[in-house]
Amino acid sequence: NKNNILPIKPSTKKIFVTGPTATSVEVLLGNYYGFNDRMVTLLEGITGRIPEGMGMEYHSGAMLKHPREIKETWAPAMGQTSDLAIVCAGNSSFLEGEEGESLLSPQNGDRSSISLPASQANYIKELAIHGVKIVLVLTGGSPIALGEIEDMVDAVVFIWYPGMEGGRAVADVLFGDTSPSGKLPLTFPKSLDQLPAFDDYSMNRRTYRYTTEEPLYPFGFGLSYSRFEYADLRLDQQSIKAGEILPVEVTVRNAGNQRAAEVVQFYLSDLKASTVVPLHHLIGFERVTLEAEESRVIRFSVTPDMMSFYNDDGKLTLEPGEFKLEIGGGSPGKRGQELGAPSPVIAFFEVK
Structure with a gap:
């Protein structure tokens, strides 16, 4: 949370909501779920919470996995004219999950990479190059390695698959109605290079208990708006x-x-x-x-x-x-x- 960009200040004039998961119901559901008739997406939750007088714009900006087919979009300009951009990115059940369910996974729900899909990574880099202040809201059910993107964004909020009220819950955190207090139940490595081979059954370098590698985000880590x-x-x-x-x-x-x-x-x-x-x-x-x-x-x-x-x-x-x-x-x-x-x-x- 660089320079305490979060929570969003009441003096903020305009925010830009963007990214391929902002309007996704799939990121609310995850892989194991029930059904209901009130699913609050991230965009809906933020729209319902934004205070009177604060402006907001939206553009999806990028696809979940595939490259966009147009060369230029309005998104960078929207980001430049806003105080900050809330970039909703990460994984969904299309990319990871049960075999037979993850329609965009060549590995039948497994992941051969823990990085963001190139379509998302390139979009975040595009916004950063244009000087946009980025609050990255990541969805997923497993670690995501950010690489150079970590230094390009101003804050990261990892929300897992947050359920039917996910949009409102995320808005509560972004606008400071509640202070985040979650802690990571696993280690986020910087890359696959920090992990032992899949067929190596020794505990060497495995989990926070045995590794000597410096992770991206360590087990048990999580910040608050307080100290x-x-x-x-x-x-x-x-x-x-x-x-x-x-x-x-x-x-x-x-x-x-x-x-x-x-x-x-x-x-x-x-x-x-x-x-x-x-x-x-x-x-x-x-x-x-x-x-x-x-x-x-x-x-x-x-x-x-x-x-x-x-x-x-x-x-x-x-x-x-x-x-x-x-x-x-x-x-x-x-x-x-x-x-x-x-x-x-x-x-x-x-x-x-």
């Missing part, structure tokens, strides 16, 4: 006996100027294991909603099971040694903090 600070991590003991529970507490503060929710995440690393174990793994999380400037103490217990691992014989094992506990708003690593996640707090303890 959160972590402090005063306290362990009940610095050394415990095997089988004991370790109570901990941490203070989380909403350092922003509006009410918002944060997902406090607890990660544990076994630093002295006798076999290959995760670099770190999520052992718990708690969602907390705080008013502006409010602080709250979060209490958590690290149990023996959380300190254990399955050895090479498949037996759950708890070994003595040193452990690292890291608590923050995302998985350990510098990438999340570079993107604006709060600095975590860290403590070490010993199991005897």
